Amino acid sequence: MQTNEQLLSALPADSTLAGRTAVVTGSSGGIGEAVARVLAASGAEVLVSGRDPERTRAVVDSILAAGGLAHPLTADLTAEPADVRAFARDAEAALGGRVDILVNNAGVYPGSRTADVTDDEMQALWATNIRAPHVLVARLAPRMAERGSGAVVNIGSWMARVGVPYKALYPATKAAIEHLTRAWAAEYGPRGVRVNTVAPGATDSLGNAKNADLLVEMAKGTPAGVPVRPVDVAHAVRFLVSDEAALVHGATLDVDGGIAATRLR
Numbered sequence: 001m002q003t004n005e006q007l008l009s010a011l012p013a014d015s016t017l018a019g020r021t022a023v024v025t026g027s028s029g030g031i032g033e034a035v036a037r038v039l040a041a042s043g044a045e046v047l048v049s050g051r052d053p054e055r056t057r058a059v060v061d062s063i064l065a066a067g068g069l070a071h072p073l074t075a076d077l078t079a080e081p082a083d084v085r086a087f088a089r090d091a092e093a094a095l096g097g098r099v100d101i102l103v104n105n106a107g108v109y110p111g112s113r114t115a116d117v118t119d120d121e122m123q124a125l126w127a128t129n130i131r132a133p134h135v136l137v138a139r140l141a142p143r144m145a146e147r148g149s150g151a152v153v154n155i156g157s158w159m160a161r162v163g164v165p166y167k168a169l170y171p172a173t174k175a176a177i178e179h180l181t182r183a184w185a186a187e188y189g190p191r192g193v194r195v196n197t198v199a200p201g202a203t204d205s206l207g208n209a210k211n212a213d214l215l216v217e218m219a220k221g222t223p224a225g226v227p228v229r230p231v232d233v234a235h236a237v238r239f240l241v242s243d244e245a246a247l248v249h250g251a252t253l254d255v256d257g258g259i260a261a262t263r264l265r
Contacts, residue, residue, distance in 0.1 A: 004204065004229040008034060011041035013067060016242050018043030021095040023088075023140070025077060025132070026106025028055040030205035031155060034230035035103055035237050040068030042238055044101065047091045049075045071095070077106045077132035078124055084132050088139040098147075099140050101241045104133035104177075105155045109170045117169055129173035130180075137184055137195075145191035151241040152188075154181050155233070156199040156252060158260040174199075178252055185250030194249050198236045201256025203228040221264050224257030 022039050026032040028050025040046045040063040048063070048070050050056040056072045063070035071094040075087045092099055108128045111117035133154060144150025159171035160178050177197060184195040202218040204227040215227040236255045239245055254260055 001226065004034065004231050007229070007231045008037050011038060011066065014042050016042040016238070017101075020100040020241075021045045021047070021098055022101035022103065022241070023047045023049070023091045023095070023099050023136075024103040024105055025049050025075070025136070027103075028052055028059055031200065031203060031230040031233050032103075032105040033059050034234035035105060036070065037063055037066070037068075038231065038234035038238050039101070039103075039241070040070055041066065042242075045069040045071075045095060047071050047073055047094055047099075049073045049087070049091070049106075051076050078108075078127045081131065081135045084135040085139050088136055092140075092143075098143075100144070100150055102136060102140050102150075102152045103155070103237055103241075104136060104152070106132065107155065107173075109167075111169055112166055114168050122169065125169055125173050129170070130176050133177065134180065137180075141184065141188050141193055141195075144193045145188050148192040150188075150193040152184065152193065152195040153237050153240050154178075154195070154197045155237075156181075156197040158199050158201045158254065158256040160199065162260060181252065182250040189249045194240070194245065196240045196245070196248055196250065197252040198233055198240065199252050199254045199256060199260070200233045201228045201254070201259040203230060203233065205230050218259065219257060222257040222259045223262055223264065226257065228255060228257055 022044045024036045027036040027048045036046045036048050048059045053074050060070040060072045110121040154177045157174040160174035181197040202215045219227045
């Protein structure tokens with residue numbers, strides 16, 4: 001089975017998203033990087049954002065080297081709403097004044113058992129996982145609706161619908177994102193803006209590097225038998241923002257190897 005990087009390095013170029021612009025939050029690594037590179041390979045002009053300028057620039061350079069179009073923009077989405085709105089404004093400007101695709105990928109997942117979650121962790125989860133997507137949709141989706149077209153994809157999690165004893169607040173934020181997806185689909189869908197969620201499973205990404213062994217064990221009990229790769233999630237995002245998904249509204253697409261729907265043992 002090819003690795004995530006092997007697949008990203010050999011992405012075939014196509015014109016599925018030619019002429020469209022995309023903002024991908026938290027795209028300086030992991031799932032967000034894969035989404036940015038896959039969308040760019042399909043012709044989209046991509047705004048790559050992250051907190052680390054060097055990592056953000058490196059993703060842009062990889063897209064440019066492959067013949068795509070991309071721009072870097074450093075952003076901290078735990079910032080106050082006014083700052084997140086300023087980020088949206090700057091992202092629009094970098095993309096020529098128009099955002100056709102918004103991928104709310106940036107997220108944090110600190111904390112463990114309920115009594116051990118710190119106040120700072122609690123605030124970071126709320127600010128990054130719920131408030132920032134809400135602010136960005138409120139700023140960008142109405143502009144899409146004015147033009148009569150656009151697509152928003154929120155990155156959720158398989159944990160949103162499964163209760164586990166070792167982490168409660170993070171899955172709750174992802175459950176909220178699933179509901180926001182449905183509400184935004186109802187609000188903006190009639191005006192041409194499709195809103196959907198992709199829910200990854202146990203993903204072999206940069207943020208989970210220290211838990212690599214645990215991911216392998218979790219994946220053994222799934223039909224896929226292996227952890228999800230970021231590029232697998234990115235392909236699902238590309239489908240949902242493409243014309244092929246024209247009648248997909250308010251859906252949650254699980255890319256989790258079957259972890260949420262099945263039990264093999």
